[in-house]
Amino acid sequence: MKGIYSLNHFNFVDKIVIKKRQEICDIISESLKDITIYDALDIGTTNDDNYESNNYLTKNLKNISVFKSISDQYFEDNFFKNILTKSITEDLSTEEINIFRSDLIISNATIEHVGSFENQVKMIKNILKLTKKYFVITTPNRYHPLDFHTKLPFIHWLPKKVHRKILSFLGLNFFSYEKNLNLLSENDLRLCLKISGITSYKIYYVYLFGFKSNLLVLGKIN
Numbered sequence: 512m513k514g515i516y517s518l519n520h521f522n523f524v525d526k527i528v529i530k531k532r533q534e535i536c537d538i539i540s541e542s543l544k545d546i547t548i549y550d551a552l553d554i555g556t557t558n559d560d561n562y563e564s565n566n567y568l569t570k571n572l573k574n575i576s577v578f579k580s581i582s583d584q585y586f587e588d589n590f591f592k593n594i595l596t597k598s599i600t601e602d603l604s605t606e607e608i609n610i611f612r613s614d615l616i617i618s619n620a621t622i623e624h625v626g627s628f629e630n631q632v633k634m635i636k637n638i639l640k641l642t643k644k645y646f647v648i649t650t651p652n653r654y655h656p657l658d659f660h661t662k663l664p665f666i667h668w669l670p671k672k673v674h675r676k677i678l679s680f681l682g683l684n685f686f687s688y689e690k691n692l693n694l695l696s697e698n699d700l701r702l703c704l705k706i707s708g709i710t711s712y713k714i715y716y717v718y719l720f721g722f723k724s725n726l727l728v729l730g731k732i733n
Contacts, residue, residue, distance in 0.1 A: 555621025558586030653694035
């Protein structure tokens with residue numbers, strides 16, 4: 512594999528990821544510029560602080576007074592007022608909901624990492640319990656030619672069982688498990704929202720090479 516995917520290949524993809532994340536951040540900022548938001552909750556925060564981190568978007572948003580976080584990773588970060596170490600697919604207690612409920616919920620590139628379709632729906636239902644006003648969910652589009660996780664083209668278009676077997680064969684064992692990577696198409700995402708009872712939302716698109724590379728949902732409670 513090293514002979515096929517050189518270091519330059521990975522650097523090129525990483526540069527693209529930086530650019531796409533900034534585009535996503537710009538879309539969110541523009542969409543929320545006329546909305547009063549006091550506090551925001553980041554779901555899926557990672558414990559590092561670079562452009563690949565799930566908190567990249569949160570830390571680039573302006574004019575928000577209080578930030579909170581729910582993550583299945585343990586970390587300490589003075590940026591967040593409250594931190595809950597817990598998977599967003601678990602049940603939330605009344606106390607947890609009261610503490611972490613916020614005007615805006617942001618979940619950047621997390622929903623494809625929570626496991627099964629049922630878990631993805633559970634995640635959105637929990638987001639509904641936690642938002643007072645708006646929520647943002649971003650995820651890579653399964654039907655973009657390049658998978659930004661494995662940095663491999665096209666094979667993620669195959670049936671998921673076949674795709675996972677190929678990843679395992681190539682030694683990409685982590686991403687071969689559904690619990691670690693379960694990519695969504697736009698139709699998958701819309702179905703998750705429908706099952707969760709969400710009707711008031713808009714999907715924005717980020718493009719790369721003429722294809723939709725990232726999906727961004729901006730929704731609000733009814």
